[in-house]
Amino acid sequence: MKPDAKPDAEPGGKSDEGSHRHGTADAAASDGYPAARLRLLQEDGQSGPARRAALAGLTDAWLSSLFTGAAARLPGVSLVAVGGYGRGELSPRSDLDLLLLYDARADPGGVAALADRIWYPVWDLGLALDHSVRTPAEARRTAGGDLKAHLSLLDARHLAGDPALSAELRTTVLADWRNQAPGRLPELRELCAERAARQGELRYLLEPDLKEARGGLRDATVLRAVAASWLADAPREGLAEARRVLLDTRDALHLATGRATDRLSLQEQDQVAARLGLRDADVLLRTVYEAARTIAYAGDVTWREVGRVLRARSRRPRLRGVLGRGGFGRGGAAQPERTPLAEGVVEQEGEAVLARTARPEQDPVLPLRAAAAAAQAGLPLSPHAVRRLAAATRPLPTPWPAEARDRLVTLLGAGRPTVDVWDALDAEGMISRLLPDWEWVRCRPQRNAVHTWTVDRHLVETAVRASALTRRVGRPDLLLVAALLHDIGKGRPGDHSEAGAARAAGIAADLGFDAADTAVLTTLVRHHLLLVETATRRDLDDPATVAAVTDAVGSAGTLELLHALTEADALATGPAAWSAWRGHLVADLVRRAAAVLTGRAPRQAEPSEPTAEQERLAMEAFRTGGPVLRLRAEPEPPPDTGAGSGNGPPALAAGAGAPGGPEPLGVELLVAVPEQPGVLPAVAGVLALHRMTVRTAELRVKELPDGLAAQTGTAGPDLRARGGHGADGADGTDGADGAARAGGRAAGPSPAAVLLLDWRVAAEYGSLPQATRLRADLVRALDGSLDIAGRLAERDAAYPRRRGTAPPPPRVAPAPAGSRRATVIEVRAQDAPGLLHRVGRALDAAGVRVRSAHVSTLGSNAVDAFYVTDAEGAPLTVERADGVARSLEAALRA
């Protein structure tokens, strides 16, 4: 407030306007105070808490002398410091929060005159003043209606006048606070959440507000208020120290700017750092961020504790009733409800916690699994769980097992909830343990006005933004990991893209990506700025511009990833970094580059020749006319060893990991079924019923040797007539064309073609079901006696809907330039129980035949390609393909 500002005329007791000034009478007292104040602030000897206390003490003495000078004989009046001043801490430019308290004994006219004789000298000195004049009852009423006023009164401190009056106020206000806490704390929590949403998270902001941002001084004050309610207490560890750091920084900021500002803007950071004796602004920000992290973490824990206490209170009456009816002997708290989220992870009271059966010591993937499950469900990870994980889990082996990599991708792809879960892991140092390079970017400020956030938060934000773009790319896992790593070179010498690419190559290999994927990730990191820089600065009509991009990127798949990464990165940078204008330029460049690259893009890898074992299964299926099924835990033997026994002990599997590639996730499931409609939905449905998730799935039609088919005599002539046709297929997938077509039409019990399914599946919880049970259910599913859709719907309904953010909608489209012999339909969707079953049913309903399928689950994203033909075995027309894609998409959205 400016020195010449007039007090507000406000009903309810604030001092009235219109009184004349009393400056002269107080001149003697004021003369000493400004000089002493100036000495204190400019003196180098004192700083930090001591200076704040000294400034408050000095101000106390001055106000007290003003009060005594003006109201020596006035009864029933006292002067009370509230808010920050009430806590006895004054920053150089802090407001003075003052309350003039009076009761029935005081003469109202005398009180107004007294107020003027205190407020005016304060204004005359140019100090900001927050003032009110009230009776204790009025103060109580105001507090009752205004939460902020109540908080400020909790810190009331007697300055001058009648001590009994001040003490009465303090006692009643505190008593009210405790009585009303169950109603007011949720209100306060709401207020804090709303402020956090508005101001952002202090520890990630490059120009943070030290007071209002989440984890700032205001939150520290709120924690004191919660403690004063006696309902819950904050974890004290480091809290006072964190508060001191923020207060010291604010003092230096006030002195550096000469203004009462709480925003640590870029231009002030160097000066503030110098005043605090820190090496540079980076050190300053890291110190401030660590302090804010401590306060924000204490806040999270405290509010969850408050929630628990309040819930327990509201439950208590009902519980008593139950106990009363049920007799005695059931002492202790009721068992909280737990619902499973993933192996070893359950939900309890709105948090993800470790299951009782979880064994962190023996399960190095558990932290990532718990984090991924929590983020996907939109739940916070319990701090106790994180602590236990941090203390007990052993480091992951390098390269990471497939499950760890997959869970990381799932965690990164969960959208907004990823941020808090990631943060909970980081608070216990677990991210740096998983990715040692993280330490370089953790809390690292960026000296760039375009950026909003610190490097670590920007990386996580980029992953969050990328999770919304996963349907645009064929490899969502690479997109998400590239988003996390794209700036990992920041803080290292040299160009951050180059340094980052070098680091990314090492990290990708440690994460267990194969050489090809590692190369793509490295390219993405190295060129993450290429598209935006080229599009906005180079002439897009110049073929050399496009050539520079295609040379750097190399393939259409990488280009598509780079495009999505560019957009996610820009969106995660700040409001100035992305616009429709930029998006348009980048899209234009990508279109031009894609036109060049599509021609030379390698086709999707075709399935290898069937192994001897698959041949054997196919024959068996053909002979028996029913499904044949193999489930095994060890990797497939190399092709030259021929058909091995499918029942090796799991112990062998661990040792037999392929040395070249990363160990795949889950177990192998081989199924051979005589070709008939409904195989895909039946197999997928049976697996879903047995709570197994499909990680990858290959499906193809296997043509049977001519001789054998002829022996059976059913489809012989037809098959032979078309045999040559199948053999000359350039596309291996379609090699079985003739036979399959014949088999599809064959009506007898011995069709001439067999569907071969080579899947990798994993049990959602616990152990795998027995192969015989799977087969029995598959037989029932195929003959229609098992209502899979109904059973799945029933189970879905029994589970509560999770709160996690809505994933991007599914996308189904015919792939351009697909196979010559079949139409390729690409499906990209959020993985869910029974997804493949629904896809298969929708394809059946659309009347198309699936000739082969390539299904992969990458984290929580399913990326599938189905090679389909019409009933006659010919590729679909463009219109038909679009229609099938649309109906499939509609089926998945439902």
Place this chain on the structure above:
Amino acid sequence: MKLITAVVKPHRLDEIKEALQASGVHGLTVTEASGYGRQRGHTEVYRGAEYTVDLVPKIRIEVLVEDDDAEHVTDVIVKAARTGKIGDGKVWSVPVDAAVRVRTGERGPDAL
């Protein structure tokens, strides 16, 4: 005083900035813009499907200069912006009544 406005291809910005600096212009304002002129956008073929780009991304550069410098500065911008192809853009100038430097309150040519 004159306000010179140029709407040009985005990738010419660096050249124009350098040319203006070399000719003694110290300040300019750049805005991301989109629009079309005589070319009416353009049509392209991508993956066999024709699509029309009706609004083309451009940048808009604004420079305040004294009357005597206007012609020269316009020429500098035109020269730096030219690629000789369709869509190179346009440069125009309009008279300016008043200009004030906010910090000091200087007015007229002193404020430039």
